[in-house]
Amino acid sequence: MTKFIAFLNRIAKTxxxxxxxxxxxxxxxxxxxxxxIAVSKSATINNALNITASEIERSDEEEYQYFKREYDSEQKLEERYASVAKNAEANGLVLLKNDGALPLKEQSDVSLVFTGSVNVAYGSTGSSAMDTSGYSTLKDELSNVGLKVNEQLWNFYKGLDPKTYGRFxxxxxxKVREPALENYGGALDGASGTAIAVITxxxxxxxxxxxxxxDTMDGSYLTLSAQELAVLDKLTEMKQSGKIENIVVLLNTSATVQLDFLFGEYKDYDIDVDALMWIGNPGKYGLAAVAEALVGKVNPSGRITDTFVRDNLSSPAAASASYSGTFSQVYSNYIADYSSSLDSSQAFYGVYTEGIYVGYRYYETRYTDAVNGVGNTQGYDYAKDVAYPFGYGLSYSQFEYSDFTLTPSADGETFTVSVTVTNTGDYAGRETVQVYLQKPYDHNDENSVEAAAVELVGFAKTQELAPNGEGKETVTIDISREEFKSYDAENAKTYIVEDGTYYFTVADNAHDAANNILEYVNKDAKTDRSTAAYMDVNASNNAMVGEAEEAVLDAESYSVSAETDAEITNRLDDVDINKYSGRGDNSVTYVSRGDWNGTFPAAAVSLAITEQMAADLTANKADLDGEAEMPQYSANNGISLVTMRGKEYDHEDWDKLLDQMSYGEQAELITNAGWTTVAVPSVNKPDTKEADGPVGIIYSTGKRSMPCQGIWAATFDKDIVKDIGDIIAEDTLNAGYTGIYANGVNIHRSPFGGRSAEYFSEDPYLSGIMSMNEIQGIQGKGVIVHVKHAAFNDMEDQRNGICIWLNEQEAREIMLEVFEYSLAPSKGNGHAVMSGFNRVGTDWAGADDALLNGILRGEFGFDGYCITDMADANxxxxxxxxxxVMNGTDCWLGNGGKTALDSFSGSAAFAQKMRECCHRILYSVTNYSAAMNGITPDTPVGVAMPWWQATIIAVMAVVAVFTAVSGAMYIYCFVRSKLQKNKA
Amino acid sequence: MAAVKKFFAGRGLGYWLSLAALVLGFVALGLYYNNGINEFTTKLNGSVIAGIWAAAALCVVALAVDIKPLRYISYFLYLYAFMGFIYSQVNYIANVFVAIDGNTFTAGFIATAVCLVLAFGIMLAAAITTNVAPWKKGGAAPAEAEEEVMKDD
Known part of the structure; x- marks a missing residue:
């Protein structure tokens, strides 16, 4: 027994x-x-843990507080944020239809219908996703305004299994899965009062x-499902039998739901909706405004920023994509010839066949030509396409316009539109005044530059006007002659002002604008046939139209940048497949108003990879051997970054400052910019901290969020958007961040764009003005915006590397105009831009010299830095x-480090580009970032090891010691037993 | 031929597990060469390749010579190669888990990871089982051998 125990002990030891x-x-x-792995993701981890990677003793002295906060307590911030956000929703929600159902009487009964009523889409997913737990419910907000919410239906929807019903x-x-009628039991029959159907x-x-x-009627997520239609049909039946009073539909999405169901287009369903309201994504506070609008405490004054249509495939952009089912397509010969040599990021392309005819520019222009009987428009029926035109929106009140005047300035560079607005209705309210422009277009001239029938060129919103004719306001809007310009990529290869007549009109919406001008032109017998018979309204207001004449074609005035004096000329020929030097047999037909039926997309565009295209698609093709001198590093010039505040970008001291940086510091600043720009001790640059997102910083301490950007734009109120920018900046600073990966400014090119919540509109002018005001609000507080995504990242499908092909007129007039408003020093003056994942032609957007250096910097005068989209995982x-680096990107939203660019250290050309990257980052940070607060000329900046890194090192050391001891003991036992065995 | 048959007939569980780990290591290596480069990862990771080769080499030695620590070292190298594989694919893994682009793990990625996990897992099992199941049939396991030594003592 003793021997056995001894044996066990010895075995146990070994x-x-x-x-x-x-x-x-x-x-x-x-x-x-x-x-x-952790160190390779240190920037990401630091961001997630909200850790600063620098050691700085900041001064509290007033003179070193370069940016100041107004709402420096959580309570003040919460109150102000809630007020701004609610005001945005109140002014931005759009009443699209009202047959007298609204406003609701207080204390009246309402029944909430559809799963969206209990599961509101407060925001979107991705970079603006917020934790919405704890947000107020629609029921809460309706109860707060005195409405009685039907408990039976509410409980029915709350009781549904979220794994079976809802949105997926x-x-x-x-997918959208609403319960079928037979699954309701008696719940729907118990509906009472007004049914409020929430389509989400x-x-x-x-x-x-x-x-x-x-799982909808036609398979598109933006149409209604059979279950939704059946419920609306049932509600209509209940209304007709007197069980409920009215049907109100709320559209809870940033996208444009197809509204065919309002027009009897589903024969099996009899649907009679009394009121329709677009509420977008309301964010944290917007539902309160929605509830107040339903009872009339808020008088709706928003105007839609996208055309709401009866057929979402009716625009050229959507139609073109519909033939292949998605925006992206695989090059026709990729699988057969290139799948072994090119990877999946090089396999896809998307073509913007629509040219400038995006959104209402298409619908209103084709309508205008159809009315005028020109442009091969036979068979076109505007009414079958459009439900509600761009700029449309109702009020509980009515407004009359009078005293329209159009006054050119003495130098002819500005046109002032003036109009008096009178509130003749029964409710106090605000009115949106919109000014549209029609440029000349000659259908008989094949060289005529494409021009939309109407373009928004100015807008203003009145103050709240008292009802019954007492409230009156004269609105004046200045419009620059620059709005006359069009980009002629074929002949002049620059911006031109066509000779001919330019028409201005004040109108309720884009369609009214088109009709106003049609009637005005017809009245003066300037067309060769009566257009009135072809128009779809009889109430057009030709009294609201004025005109200006350009006697000769002007190809000079706008051929040079007003910001930089750089020549403006074609820079994107290689993005237009018809002009790309390696096009081979590829070609594209762009939509032209010269021949609508002949150019409207009739099939998917098929492109094949050519040999040159395959070569151009490869990476690492920039020339590193250009002539350049190796810059100086680690000089001891004693300049601190803060002393460069206010100095010109080209000031000579910048060279001295940049000489102080080491190669490693430059490399780290450029490559390790994931949610930060790192501290640089040699120039005493503090680190900055950035985070998503467009509708509010995602790390908001109060989980605060704004409504979607479309709602902001729908306010048509620049001051509201500036307030939004201001309070988002306050919230960002409160959360400990000094930069925000916002704002989103791509265009709602098609109803199917995934990221509509983060972008403003289908219209570049409206988007540009709103972006400019938001940026001014944000950067005024020392939070650097990162305007995204430059450029042509308007769709999300296959965004990782997809080649975007488009013509230069559309690129400049539609897609890039908003970047000009956002970045030009005389406008938004945004100081960072984020490039897209996509390719521009064959070049990655962040390596497109023509786009970044030629246009954004060269023409727009942008002097901030360009960061990549999330290079950390894509x-x-x-x-x-x-x-x-060689083509204009300054830093990578990823995790690099001091040695990341060591393989380039032999290239003087690359080194000079690195230096310029650092210059742009440092210039932006010192002048526009609140991270500089408290930094004096004598404040040293050190780099600290984050606690998590120190912790892991300590754990490694302890484990290593114990491993060594255990290993040694095991080897000792092992060897001993072997020796003993051998001895035995 | 008879000698070869006798040789294999005389091998125990630990031997066969080591052999399986060796095969899996080479399969993983082949898969890594084929799938290691993608749009998220531009270079093959030298640690993964070196780790697998070294683990396999030790595995071969351990098949020829019954030295248990060699099997442990082979296991550690396989484990190191697996961790290196994860390190090399971390951007891809991050992209999948961020779940914005809709990417999922490819069959190649999963197969490589599974082979590496099996390789180090089986190698560890090969080392451990030597305690209870001898490398050679009829041979004494170390515990039994120690018992024999003690008896002699």
């Missing part, structure tokens, strides 16, 4: 050391490699809205340092 040694060594391997997303696309659709980053494979194969 086994113990063996187990310990193996377990600890395994742990050591895991911790060591884990540490490497899978690999195929978005999700949107988000990384994926477009699917045109097919959803695009490694083509978003390379090699191409990016």
């Amino acid at each position: 086994a113990l050391w063996e187990v310990l040694a193996v377990a600890l060594a395994s742990l050591l391997v895991i911790v060591c490699v884990g540490y490497q 997303y899978d690999n195929i696309g978005y 659709r999700d949107t988000g980053e990384g994926k477009d809205i699917n045109m097919a494979n959803s 695009g490694a194969s083509y978003m390379t340092y090699h191409d990016g």
